[in-house]
Every structure is written in C-alpha cells, then in structure tokens.
Amino acid sequence: MSQARLASCVPLPLENKVLVNVIEKAKDWALMHGVGMRDRKHFNKDVIQIAPFVLLPSPFPRTEFMKAVELQPVLNELMHKVAHDDQFLEQTLQNALQVDEFTKNLYDIWVKVRNEGITQSLCLGLFRSDYLMQRDGNKIKQVEFNTIASSFGAITSNLPAMFRYILRSMGYGDIIKNMPENRALSGLCAGIIEAYDLFGVPDSLVLFVVEEVSYNICDQRFHEFHITEARPDIMVIRKTLCEIYEETELNDKKQLLLEGKPVAVVYYRSGYEPAQYPSSREWDARLRVERSSAIKCPSIHYQLAGTKKVQQALAIPGALEKFMGAGASSGRVRDIFTGLYSLDFDEAGERALEMAIADAERFVLKPQREGGGNNLYGEDVREALLRMRHSRERAAYILMERILPPLVSGYVVRPGAPVPPPLTDLVSELGIFGVIIGTKDKIYSNRQVGHMLRTKLADANEGGVAAGLGALDSPYLLDM
Ligand SMILES: Nc1ncnc2c1ncn2[C@@H]1O[C@H](COP(=O)(O)OP(=O)(O)OP(=O)(O)O)[C@@H](O)[C@H]1O
Ligand SMILES: [Mg+2]
Known part of the structure; x- marks a missing residue:
C-alpha cells in the first residue's frame, strides 16, 4: 500500500515547554560532542556552532534500510569494476568530455598517468550511496553514488547517542532500541589505516587534501583524531592542493614526499568541484599525486566512475549484467535505479x-x-x-x-534560528558508507561501514547540510 507520510517516533506536536527545554539540552549535547560546523557568515576559527539537526530521529522502514546496507558491498564492487574498465569509461564520458572542461581535466590526468604506467595499482574507496524513498510503495531509489569526499560519516556516528539522550530525557527510553548503531567513523578510518599498512613504508604519512577554509571541520577532524588515537604511529597532515603543489615532490621511486617523508595515503576532502582548482597549480598538484606511489582515496578513475554520466550509463539495459553477470545481484541493483x-x-x-x-x-x-x-x-x-x-x-x-519521498513530521534545529521551531513536513535521504580496497585483479577488503541520514524541508529541492539546506539525522527503524 502506498503511504505518503511515515509515523514519527513519538507523538507530535510536542508541548511548547517540553520543546524549548529539550532543544536547549540537545544543543548543548551537540556542541559538546562535535555535532558542529564553522559559521560561514562570521567565520572564526575559535568558534564552532551547532550543525543543523532534527530534534528527533526520522522514521525509516527497516526492510529498506537493511536492503541498502546489504547492497553496499555489491555496489562497492560494481564501482570498482567500472573504474577499472578503461573502455567503458571512455565510451561513457566521451560526449560529456567535449563540453565539460572539469571532467575533461580529470580525464586527461587519468590518460596521462595510464600512458606513463600506473605507479600504484591499489585504490582506496570510501564511498557513500545515497537514497530517497519513492513515496509510492516506500521503496528506496538511488539518488547517486559518491566516490570522492563522501562526508558526514564522522558526525553522524555521534547521532544515535544524541538521540538516545534526547529520547530518554523525554521519557521515551523504551524505544531507543529502534535506532541502529552507526560505526561509520571507525569503519572509514579502518579503511585508511588498512591502506596505510598495505603501503607498508614505516614513518610514512597520511595526507588529507582540504579546502582553503573548512567549514565542515568537525567531520574532517574526527577522522584525524580517530586515526591518530587508533594508530599513534601514523601522522596525519592536512594540506590544500595549492600547498601540495608548493610543498611536495616526487623522488626517483615516485614516492610523494612531504616534509621529507613519503605519503602513504592521500584522502581527498576537496578536489571534487571546479572552484577547488582556481589555477593550474592545483591541477599540477593533482597530477603529481596521481603519478605518485601514494594510495589515493580516490584514484582519479574512481572519481570518474562516480560521475552522473556513469550512473546513467549503468541504467542502460545490459550494462549491469556486463559487470555483474546476469544473476540475482544485478536484478537487486536494477531495482534501486530510477529513470535515468x-x-x-x-x-x-x-x-x-x-x-x-x-x-x-x-x-x-x-x-x-x-x-x-x-x-x-x-x-x-x-x-x-x-x-x-x-x-x-x-x-x-x-x-x-x-523521486518523491514520503513525508515525515519534525523539528529542525538550526544555529541562530528562533526557538521553538515550527513543526514542519520533512523528507529524509539515506546514505550508506562503504569501504573498498583493491587492485584491478584483487579486492582486499569490501564492506559496508555505516550510514547517515539527512533531512530537509519537504518543499526544498536539495538537502546539503554543509550547504545549509539539510539537517543531520539518524534513522528510527519502522517495522511496517
Ligand atoms: N532524482 C532525484 N529526485 C529527487 N531529488 C533529487 C534527485 N536527485 C537529486 N536530488 C536532490 O538533490 C540533492 C543533490 O543531488 P546529487 O546528490 O545528485 O548532487 P551532488 O551535487 O552530487 O550532491 P552531494 O553533494 O550530496 O554529493 C540530493 O541530495 C537530493 O536531495
Ligand atoms: Mg554527490
């Protein structure tokens, strides 16, 4: 049966007094656990403000959640294979390359390093597959597949604990069992650490490629904190592409040297949009990294495999079968596609x-x-x-x-917004994180590691949290 609205986890609306009180508690919890961001309008490195979040976890059907979780390793492997199929990428992207300079620049680097001979055949993918539910039948449909800078795994790992605190403080401790634990942060970091160990050079570095100004600093830093806590021997360094241009070099073994030490893993949290390459220096830096022996997260062909054009090409009849065979898996993947x-x-x-x-x-x-x-x-x-x-x-x-998702009711808590906020119609988008490490011929690791939910006003087109539109959330699983 189709259902246009999902039941909220507790009866709404909340009484004003309860609402004001619980929002104050929730904001303090958020601030003290890094559910935060830097202020875009009044940027100040000394200040972190709350990231937008929903006050209560939004409902999500358990079966659809589990479907997305179970599909993640299948999708990881699919994208890994797509990225390693030179001919498919070339065919799929050829028309777009003639008119899209950014994709062309990425593509040219890929061709160049391929022609020179690939120095590092191992790839690290920290992916996120995004879904909206189709309101008619409440089945998940894939919005897109992110292969670079998939964000919010870190902050959202904290959210189940925040919602447990909120629900308990409202007297709803009995229902917290319906919120799945989220270990995205440790899972993503384990991927970076595993790649580091495969690189196998003592005293090498992990390099985070970051923007000039990082508003989403909590999400990024948590990765750094987690890695250095888990592995005190690993040094994490943050650099912009421009700094990489100025401060790194390749030695005769094609090692990328920074501060005299080889870089083992390069983790991009920037480099996915044209504005992040304001001059040829940034492109030169990208090329240098790509040429090096460092394990890239992502390698440039993973980034190309994450283009919308590839997503569309995979929906053409026969494409999934080419990569996955004609078995049940390709049917399961086809099921989550919408018209492309x-x-x-x-x-x-x-x-x-x-x-x-x-x-x-x-x-x-x-x-x-x-x-x-x-x-x-x-x-x-x-x-x-x-x-x-x-x-x-x-x-x-x-x-x-x-995709027209079912509505959920809820309160969005935003920095600086009047309290209490109105009860509004919202829609949620689920993201599932995946980690894959491998070469063209051998996959070393492939797993699902966690999730995120971001929720936006029902009438907003997009829900980017960093862009100020969406709010962080965590699923409350419904048995429907
Ligand atoms: N087919 C669709 N139907 C409904 N909404 C959509 C659809 N595709 C995208 N959106 C909305 O637009 C947002 C951005 O789309 P998409 O994820 O494709 O772009 P993006 O620039 O890659 O975003 P991101 O920064 O999340 O990677 C989605 O999060 C979703 O809210
Ligand atoms: Mg994207």
Missing part, C-alpha cells in the same frame, strides 16, 4: 529531451558535478533544455526521474 536518461545527440537523447520538455516537473537535470546546488528542477529543467536543445552543451547533463 542520456541527453546525447541520438535518438534516445532526443526522446528524453522531448519527454522532459513536455513534463519538466517529473525530472531533475544534472550536470557532471558534486557538492550540491548544481541540479535543475521543475520549470528550470524546461528552460535549460529549450536553451540547450541544439547545443552540444546538453551532453554534459543527464536527466533523472524525480
């Missing part, structure tokens, strides 16, 4: 274009970008397609069916 269409200049592309112009509300138009805020919705889809109809530019986009 190419806008190339061919018959299928024309059909998709006409379909979206006629009924724009049904679609999302996506360029080959990461980081949120790049997609078009509704009337903007029609306008953009009419404008690009005869231009090669359209090949840089894919068209995706819009």
Whole structure:
C-alpha cells in the first residue's frame, strides 16, 4: 500500500515547554560532542556552532534500510569494476568530455598517468550511496553514488547517542532500541589505516587534501583524531592542493614526499568541484599525486566512475549484467535505479529531451558535478533544455526521474534560528558508507561501514547540510 507520510517516533506536536527545554539540552549535547560546523557568515576559527539537526530521529522502514546496507558491498564492487574498465569509461564520458572542461581535466590526468604506467595499482574507496524513498510503495531509489569526499560519516556516528539522550530525557527510553548503531567513523578510518599498512613504508604519512577554509571541520577532524588515537604511529597532515603543489615532490621511486617523508595515503576532502582548482597549480598538484606511489582515496578513475554520466550509463539495459553477470545481484541493483536518461545527440537523447520538455516537473537535470546546488528542477529543467536543445552543451547533463519521498513530521534545529521551531513536513535521504580496497585483479577488503541520514524541508529541492539546506539525522527503524 502506498503511504505518503511515515509515523514519527513519538507523538507530535510536542508541548511548547517540553520543546524549548529539550532543544536547549540537545544543543548543548551537540556542541559538546562535535555535532558542529564553522559559521560561514562570521567565520572564526575559535568558534564552532551547532550543525543543523532534527530534534528527533526520522522514521525509516527497516526492510529498506537493511536492503541498502546489504547492497553496499555489491555496489562497492560494481564501482570498482567500472573504474577499472578503461573502455567503458571512455565510451561513457566521451560526449560529456567535449563540453565539460572539469571532467575533461580529470580525464586527461587519468590518460596521462595510464600512458606513463600506473605507479600504484591499489585504490582506496570510501564511498557513500545515497537514497530517497519513492513515496509510492516506500521503496528506496538511488539518488547517486559518491566516490570522492563522501562526508558526514564522522558526525553522524555521534547521532544515535544524541538521540538516545534526547529520547530518554523525554521519557521515551523504551524505544531507543529502534535506532541502529552507526560505526561509520571507525569503519572509514579502518579503511585508511588498512591502506596505510598495505603501503607498508614505516614513518610514512597520511595526507588529507582540504579546502582553503573548512567549514565542515568537525567531520574532517574526527577522522584525524580517530586515526591518530587508533594508530599513534601514523601522522596525519592536512594540506590544500595549492600547498601540495608548493610543498611536495616526487623522488626517483615516485614516492610523494612531504616534509621529507613519503605519503602513504592521500584522502581527498576537496578536489571534487571546479572552484577547488582556481589555477593550474592545483591541477599540477593533482597530477603529481596521481603519478605518485601514494594510495589515493580516490584514484582519479574512481572519481570518474562516480560521475552522473556513469550512473546513467549503468541504467542502460545490459550494462549491469556486463559487470555483474546476469544473476540475482544485478536484478537487486536494477531495482534501486530510477529513470535515468542520456541527453546525447541520438535518438534516445532526443526522446528524453522531448519527454522532459513536455513534463519538466517529473525530472531533475544534472550536470557532471558534486557538492550540491548544481541540479535543475521543475520549470528550470524546461528552460535549460529549450536553451540547450541544439547545443552540444546538453551532453554534459543527464536527466533523472524525480523521486518523491514520503513525508515525515519534525523539528529542525538550526544555529541562530528562533526557538521553538515550527513543526514542519520533512523528507529524509539515506546514505550508506562503504569501504573498498583493491587492485584491478584483487579486492582486499569490501564492506559496508555505516550510514547517515539527512533531512530537509519537504518543499526544498536539495538537502546539503554543509550547504545549509539539510539537517543531520539518524534513522528510527519502522517495522511496517
Ligand atoms: N532524482 C532525484 N529526485 C529527487 N531529488 C533529487 C534527485 N536527485 C537529486 N536530488 C536532490 O538533490 C540533492 C543533490 O543531488 P546529487 O546528490 O545528485 O548532487 P551532488 O551535487 O552530487 O550532491 P552531494 O553533494 O550530496 O554529493 C540530493 O541530495 C537530493 O536531495
Ligand atoms: Mg554527490
């Protein structure tokens, strides 16, 4: 039976006095456990404010949650294979490369290092597969698959404890059993540590590639804290791409040297969008890292495999079977796909274009970008397609069916917002984290390591938390 609204974990609305009181407690808990971010408007390194969060964990069907969890290793392996299929990547990206300079720059680096001979065949993937539920039937549909800088695994690992505290303090201690534990932080860090050990050079470094200014500092630092606590012998250093350009070099063994020591693992928390490469220096830095013996998280072909174009190409009949065989797994993966269409200049592309112009509300138009805020919705889809109809530019986009998730009711707690907040209609997006380590021919590790939930106002198009739109959340599992 279709269901447009999921039941909240406790009866709502809350009485005003209770609400004000519990929000004060929750904010203090959040601040004292790093559920925080730096303020974009009044940036000050001495100050961390609460990250936006929902006051109560949002409902999510247990069976769909478990489905996503179980699929993660399957998806990890699929993306690993896609990334290692040179021909598939080339074919899939060729039209987009002609009009999308950013993807072209990434692609050119990949071709260059391939032609020179790959120095490091091991790849480390810290992935996150994102899902919205389709309101009609409440089944998960994949929004996208992130292969670079998949964020919020660290902060969201703290959220079950925050919600346990909130629910207990409201007298609902008996229901906390319905919140799954989240070990994303330790799982992601274990991936970095395992890669470090496979690199196997004593006194080598882990290098985090970071933005000029990190607003999402808690999420990043928790990884660093966790690694150095688990493994005091591992030194973690944070550098921007520009600093990497200035401060690193390759030695004759192609080791990437920083402060005179070889880098074992490079973990990108930046480098996924054009603005993070303001000059040729950043691109040179990226090329140097890619040429080196360091294990990259991600290697550049993992990043290319995470493009929207690849996601769309995998939905073409036969594509999954090519990578996974015709068994049950490919059927399970196909089940989570929603309509995905190419806008190339061919018959299928024309059909998709006409379909979206006629009924724009049904679609999302996506360029080959990461980081949120790049997609078009509704009337903007029609306008953009009419404008690009005869231009090669359209090949840089894919068209995706819009997923309409069920509503949940809840309170969003934001820094600086009036208390109490209104009870609002929200929708939740689930992210499942996965770790994979391997070469083209051998996979050393492949597992699901945790989850995140981010929740946004039901009428908002996008819900990026770092972008200030979404709120951090954790699933409250429903047996429906
Ligand atoms: N098909 C869809 N139907 C409904 N909403 C969607 C769809 N695709 C994307 N969205 C919304 O837009 C947001 C951003 O889309 P997407 O994840 O594809 O872009 P991104 O730039 O890669 O984002 P991120 O920074 O999360 O990696 C999603 O989190 C979701 O809220
Ligand atoms: Mg993304």
